[in-house]
Amino acid sequence: MTGRTLLRSFAVAASLALSACATMPPPVPINRPSAAPEAGGILPPGMALEGDAIALVFSGGGARAAAFSYGVLRGLGAMPARAGGSLLDRVALLSGVSGGSISAAWFGLHGAAGLDGFRAAYLDRDWQSELHTSAYSPRNWLALSQGGMNSAGGLTAWLDAQVFRGARMADLRRRGRPAVLISATDMANRTPFVFAAEAFSALCSDLDSVLVADAVGASMAVPLLFRPVVVQAFPAACTTPMPDWTARNATRRAAPRILRSLARAYRSYRDPRQMAYVHLFDGGVTDNFGLSGMTAARLSEDSPYGPLEPRDVVRLRSITFVLVDSGQSHADDWALKLAGPNGEEVGKASIGAAMDSSARAYYDAFHLAMRAWEREMRDYRCALPAAEVKRLRGTLAGWDCAAIALTVDFITFADLPPAQRDELAAVDTRVSLKPSEVDRLIAGGETAARVNQTLKALTGDPEPAQKVSALD
Numbered sequence: 001m002t003g004r005t006l007l008r009s010f011a012v013a014a015s016l017a018l019s020a021c022a023t024m025p026p027p028v029p030i031n032r033p034s035a036a037p038e039a040g041g042i043l044p045p046g047m048a049l050e051g052d053a054i055a056l057v058f059s060g061g062g063a064r065a066a067a068f069s070y071g072v073l074r075g076l077g078a079m080p081a082r083a084g085g086s087l088l089d090r091v092a093l094l095s096g097v098s099g100g101s102i103s104a105a106w107f108g109l110h111g112a113a114g115l116d117g118f119r120a121a122y123l124d125r126d127w128q129s130e131l132h133t134s135a136y137s138p139r140n141w142l143a144l145s146q147g148g149m150n151s152a153g154g155l156t157a158w159l160d161a162q163v164f165r166g167a168r169m170a171d172l173r174r175r176g177r178p179a180v181l182i183s184a185t186d187m188a189n190r191t192p193f194v195f196a197a198e199a200f201s202a203l204c205s206d207l208d209s210v211l212v213a214d215a216v217g218a219s220m221a222v223p224l225l226f227r228p229v230v231v232q233a234f235p236a237a238c239t240t241p242m243p244d245w246t247a248r249n250a251t252r253r254a255a256p257r258i259l260r261s262l263a264r265a266y267r268s269y270r271d272p273r274q275m276a277y278v279h280l281f282d283g284g285v286t287d288n289f290g291l292s293g294m295t296a297a298r299l300s301e302d303s304p305y306g307p308l309e310p311r312d313v314v315r316l317r318s319i320t321f322v323l324v325d326s327g328q329s330h331a332d333d334w335a336l337k338l339a340g341p342n343g344e345e346v347g348k349a350s351i352g353a354a355m356d357s358s359a360r361a362y363y364d365a366f367h368l369a370m371r372a373w374e375r376e377m378r379d380y381r382c383a384l385p386a387a388e389v390k391r392l393r394g395t396l397a398g399w400d401c402a403a404i405a406l407t408v409d410f411i412t413f414a415d416l417p418p419a420q421r422d423e424l425a426a427v428d429t430r431v432s433l434k435p436s437e438v439d440r441l442i443a444g445g446e447t448a449a450r451v452n453q454t455l456k457a458l459t460g461d462p463e464p465a466q467k468v469s470a471l472d
Contacts, residue, residue: 045309057290062099064441068413097284124438168209189265204240223282242270319406409452423440
């Protein structure tokens, strides 16, 4: 069947299903109300950063992204840090989207000691065979007409039973370090949705009781393949005020667009005329790099150090942001043909173009924010009186106020030899993979981490680092 015929069949089937009397059970909200929710921000308090800190950002890409990012973590574990231990011990923040959220959440829950268990818990299991994907199934026509061919609850139940085993966001947040940000997409507001205290405070809801599997499932809920995950807003009895920055930026024309859109989304959660339920699907649709939360967290701050604490800023030497991009290449055969793409290929290319353009926009915003933040932190440090520096650091020994650096770099398949690069880029975006594909992706992630010049600089390796500074 051609792509055009397939799409036409889906359209006819969906129309028939829309007129059917049978309905699927409605989704169940994953969250609980709280009259006085935690008035926190994106990052948890008390992270206690010092020396060299690493922030890892895991892109989407299904099990391909999960396996490659897992390999990067293993690679970091084999690289000695110049202050002792490994670079894995220096990871202070993880941000994950879609497939990348699985490995981020696993490491956040289990740390370096439990890292090796990830492969058996997720990568070696076959979930793909249990998905409903047939274009010829009447059951799928009906399900598609009601939001997705597969229940998001089925995905999250599987993740909970097989991978996260009842863990809740409280368990993820209790460790303090690394902080983990899991991102989905708010369908109605067309904005990223980060599972953090700030968003749940706006919802008047309790973040800690949310299952980690529900957060990861929301981040992975590919549109049409899965029904959206639902969180409920509970504004009626809420006593926690909205963050100040939302009032400042919701209507301010000069506000950065990312802040303005997020401020409006958060404020809609408190208005029952606008929003009773927030329907969430794949975070990669709006931000496949998972940078929006960190960007907004910095742009919304009035202080030169937020969202970090003053103690962190005077004890840090560097923050290295590494974006682990597991995206596929765009080697499309139809680009060589006069007739061009068929209907199915047009659909895929349109979705891909939208996702890629939003990812580029968020990266540019993040890069500019980090560039400004580095300057502001340096100015803040150098303006501190010696007595305050000593209070915050405990000593003036080794103090150099200008010695603070923010670095942004990528790890991608392109960092590997051409044959290995092409082999990994050809792996499809699926929920599960063949063991041989998992092997190759893990090995690729390990190698890409070890050869990355920015990471090698944190080991004290004498080879010059060709890093991409936030000021470059």
